[in-house]
Amino acid sequence: MRRVDPRRLLALLGPGRHTDDQPHQADQPAPEKRPRLVRPDAFAPVPDPIVTARALTKIYGAGNTRVRALDGVDVDLGRGELTAIMGPSGSGKSTLMHCLAGLDSPTSGTILLGGVQISGLSQRRLTELRRTRIGFVFQAYNLVPTLTAAENITLPLDIARAPVDRERFRTIVETLELSDRLHHRPAELSGGQQQRVACARALIAAPAVVFADEPTGNLDSTAAAEVLGFLRRSVEELGQSVVMVTHEATAAAYAHRVVFLADGRLEGELRDPDADAILTAQGELSAARDAAMTRAPS
Numbered sequence: 001m002r003r004v005d006p007r008r009l010l011a012l013l014g015p016g017r018h019t020d021d022q023p024h025q026a027d028q029p030a031p032e033k034r035p036r037l038v039r040p041d042a043f044a045p046v047p048d049p050i051v052t053a054r055a056l057t058k059i060y061g062a063g064n065t066r067v068r069a070l071d072g073v074d075v076d077l078g079r080g081e082l083t084a085i086m087g088p089s090g091s092g093k094s095t096l097m098h099c100l101a102g103l104d105s106p107t108s109g110t111i112l113l114g115g116v117q118i119s120g121l122s123q124r125r126l127t128e129l130r131r132t133r134i135g136f137v138f139q140a141y142n143l144v145p146t147l148t149a150a151e152n153i154t155l156p157l158d159i160a161r162a163p164v165d166r167e168r169f170r171t172i173v174e175t176l177e178l179s180d181r182l183h184h185r186p187a188e189l190s191g192g193q194q195q196r197v198a199c200a201r202a203l204i205a206a207p208a209v210v211f212a213d214e215p216t217g218n219l220d221s222t223a224a225a226e227v228l229g230f231l232r233r234s235v236e237e238l239g240q241s242v243v244m245v246t247h248e249a250t251a252a253a254y255a256h257r258v259v260f261l262a263d264g265r266l267e268g269e270l271r272d273p274d275a276d277a278i279l280t281a282q283g284e285l286s287a288a289r290d291a292a293m294t295r296a297p298s
């Protein structure tokens with residue numbers, strides 16, 4: 001096996017600037033430079049978006065059971081960035097992610113992903129796109145139990161009958177410290193190791209975007225920090241674009257940008273936040289919602 005320069009590994013996997021307890025502590029911004037909550041009408045332009053959604057609406061059900069899960073979402077997600085989507089339960093986070101990733105179809109609106117207009121694509125084209133251009137990491141790992149870790153990692157390429165880039169495979173596996181676990185089946189791996197295999201699988205085909213839905217929901221804080229640190233570094237080291245849904249401020253603090261949803265609408269964004277800034281922004285948004293409810297005529 002190729003030896004990895006220990007300094008590189010340390011840089012990749014060491015407790016970088018985001019430790020689980022105190023993300024961003026090492027380079028905590030000076031008080032006057034605290035990340036500031038920006039409302040949608042003042043969002044900074046995203047110069048080179050990897051995903052663009054316009055007027056995105058998703059309605060579930062009809063009549064009494066009708067739910068407007070997305071209500072006219074306009075958003076650009078940056079290429080080579082880790083974006084976190086946050087919001088209260090039922091605010092539409094999973095629906096937005098599923099629509100952006102082509103797992104669900106919006107009721108109306110348009111989505112451009114990596115230059116491809118995905119809204120309106122046939123199921124067959126969508127399946128092909130998901131296989132070749134999108135990586136997924138789910139809370140429940142979703143590994144194939146009968147396959148080894150190595151086989152799980154290369155599965156997207158094997159299904160697409162595409163060759164495995166051995167150098168990329170090695171880099172990802174070494175970065176995720178999975179080299180000595182490649183012949184194990186999922187049941188023989190810890191939760192953190194299984195989620196690292198899922199991350200490797202999501203990245204192996206160099207997709208346009210990796211979508212991660214609560215990727216650390218089942219992990220303890222140490223394993224969560226490893227997975228989040230890796231997702232962040234996949235952006236910085238491999239130029240990957242990552243979109244992650246999370247309800248945990250400590251997880252979202254790994255992101256370059258956090259966008260907040262409520263009632264199917266975008267409410268605000270934070271750039272380069274730490275966990276404190278995220279909690280403060282959540283409090284601010286919640287207070288603004290309460291105030292609007294109080295003002296609304298009954």
Ligand SMILES: Nc1ncnc2c1ncn2[C@@H]1O[C@H](COP(=O)(O)OP(=O)(O)OP(=O)(O)O)[C@@H](O)[C@H]1O
Nearest residue numbers: 060061067069087088089090091092093094095096
């Ligand atoms: N398949 C469905 N059929 C009907 N309603 C749905 C369906 N999926 C989601 N919804 C509704 O759409 C709204 C948004 O749901 P969604 O799961 O996107 O929210 P979320 O922010 O991801 O919530 P959570 O944090 O609890 O997972 C909710 O009111 C939910 O009940």
